[in-house]
Amino acid sequence: MGAAGKAAGPLSHRRRWYPDVVQQVAPPGTFDLGPGYLDPGLLPVDLLRGAYADALAEFGSAALSYGPNSGALPLRALLADRLGPPCTPDHIMVTSGTSHALHLIATILFRRHDVVLVEQVGYDLGRAILADSGLRLRAVEMDDSGMVPEALERALGAAGDTPAFVYLNPTFHNPTGLLVPSGRRRELLAVAAAYGVPVVEDDAYAEIGLTRSGMPDSMAALSGYRGVIRLGSFSKSLAPGLRLGWLAADPETVARIQAHHVFDSGGSPNHLASLAVTTLLATGAYDRHLTWLRSALRDRRDALAAALSANLPERFVFDRPAGGFFLWVTADGERDERGLVTAARNADVRVLAGGRFGRPARPSVRLAYSFNSPPRLTAAAHRLAAAWKSTERRLPCS
Ligand SMILES: Cc1ncc(COP(=O)(O)O)c(C=O)c1O
Numbered sequence: 234m235g236a237a238g239k240a241a242g243p244l245s246h247r248r249r250w251y252p253d254v255v256q257q258v259a260p261p262g263t264f265d266l267g268p269g270y271l272d273p274g275l276l277p278v279d280l281l282r283g284a285y286a287d288a289l290a291e292f293g294s295a296a297l298s299y300g301p302n303s304g305a306l307p308l309r310a311l312l313a314d315r316l317g318p319p320c321t322p323d324h325i326m327v328t329s330g331t332s333h334a335l336h337l338i339a340t341i342l343f344r345r346h347d348v349v350l351v352e353q354v355g356y357d358l359g360r361a362i363l364a365d366s367g368l369r370l371r372a373v374e375m376d377d378s379g380m381v382p383e384a385l386e387r388a389l390g391a392a393g394d395t396p397a398f399v400y401l402n403p404t405f406h407n408p409t410g411l412l413v414p415s416g417r418r419r420e421l422l423a424v425a426a427a428y429g430v431p432v433v434e435d436d437a438y439a440e441i442g443l444t445r446s447g448m449p450d451s452m453a454a455l456s457g458y459r460g461v462i463r464l465g466s467f468s469k470s471l472a473p474g475l476r477l478g479w480l481a482a483d484p485e486t487v488a489r490i491q492a493h494h495v496f497d498s499g500g501s502p503n504h505l506a507s508l509a510v511t512t513l514l515a516t517g518a519y520d521r522h523l524t525w526l527r528s529a530l531r532d533r534r535d536a537l538a539a540a541l542s543a544n545l546p547e548r549f550v551f552d553r554p555a556g557g558f559f560l561w562v563t564a565d566g567e568r569d570e571r572g573l574v575t576a577a578r579n580a581d582v583r584v585l586a587g588g589r590f591g592r593p594a595r596p597s598v599r600l601a602y603s604f605n606s607p608p609r610l611t612a613a614a615h616r617l618a619a620a621w622k623s624t625e626r627r628l629p630c631s
Pocket residue numbers: 269329330331332333356359402407435437465466467468473477478
């Protein structure tokens with residue numbers, strides 16, 4: 234009850250990160266490069282306070298009603314405009330985030346024991362949602378451009394159960410930061426379409442592009458929103474506490490999902506949040522916020538990348554990601570991943586072992602640059618470099 238007691242009185246939002254109020258809190262003194270969260274200082278408290286007030290002023294008691302099963306039309310119409318033709322509001326359904334959308338897809342569209350093809354390494358919790366829904370996961374090889382089309386073809390053509398769908402995260406992939414190029418997206422789509430197998434495109438980081446160069450079209454757009462279900466989220470671009478996202482697919486698939494009685498009973502998930510975000514999209518405030526957020530994240534990525542480049546031992550390599558929250562460091566040789574994580578922990582830096590995300594080809598760790606300020610990321614990189622240099626001295630094979 235300590236947390237609730239402390240929360241009484243005027244709120245200073247940056248200081249309210251108590252264990253019973255937020256999902257994860259690192260021990261004091263730790264540089265936490267673990268979670269894919271936004272830094273508390275990047276969460277737009279004032280912007281959202283205004284957006285909720287505006288939504289209540291504009292929509293009145295309708296904002297406090299059950300929303301329509303597929304989500305409020307003003308939001309779906311604005312999203313359809315952003316996604317471009319052929320998207321209409323009927324292609325879109327509001328969800329309470331990408332996690333919720335994955336659960337809906339796994340349980341409404343597919344059956345227990347269905348096989349889902351996943352990347353060799355990928356979003357651990359997304360895979361866990363699918364596995365908990367009774368789906369059987371099969372990993373497909375990746376290279377530097379993403380899932381390998383020939384390997385996908387082999388997996389789809391293999392004897393035994395025909396896979397039910399392919400789960401991909403092609404834009405600023407968690408954990409590697411990879412942006413799958415357009416050509417590879419088209420190849421993967423062609424293989425999936427040849428076998429009549431749908432693709433679920435997890436695009437949680439699509440808004441977090443950090444370079445000025447253009448973005449490839451989404452796989453959904455490339456397919457004309459046929460055979461691809463695209464998942465979007467406001468967790469990474471605004472705040473995860475909104476619990477707000479969407480899925481976009483052909484209208485028949487959307488209708489199948491929204492026919493579930495969970496929506497008849499509960500209406501639109503997070504209706505008030507969806508109307509607050511509607512006001513931000515309608516006024517351009519969301520796009521202004523994105524410009525600011527991208528610049529702040531670019532500074533964070535660059536601080537971490539610069540300090541790692543200058544200090545990491547030669548055998549550690551990473552690519553500077555073009556977007557998203559993560560930097561993926563791989564080590565060559567026999568270096569033991571657990572040893573890297575332990576050495577980091579002993580230096581008070583929390584990082585995640587690559588093995589948590591599947592079977593990386595080489596020992597790897599994921600570093601999130603989203604959650605700490607540039608000076609803290611620089612300090613964390615110095616600590617990591619020193620800690621990993623000392624493991625190197627202890628390894629006879631290195
Ligand atoms: C690839 C990916 N998908 C989905 C999510 C979760 O998204 P949401 O907060 O919208 O449920 C995350 C968050 O870490 C993610 O990395």
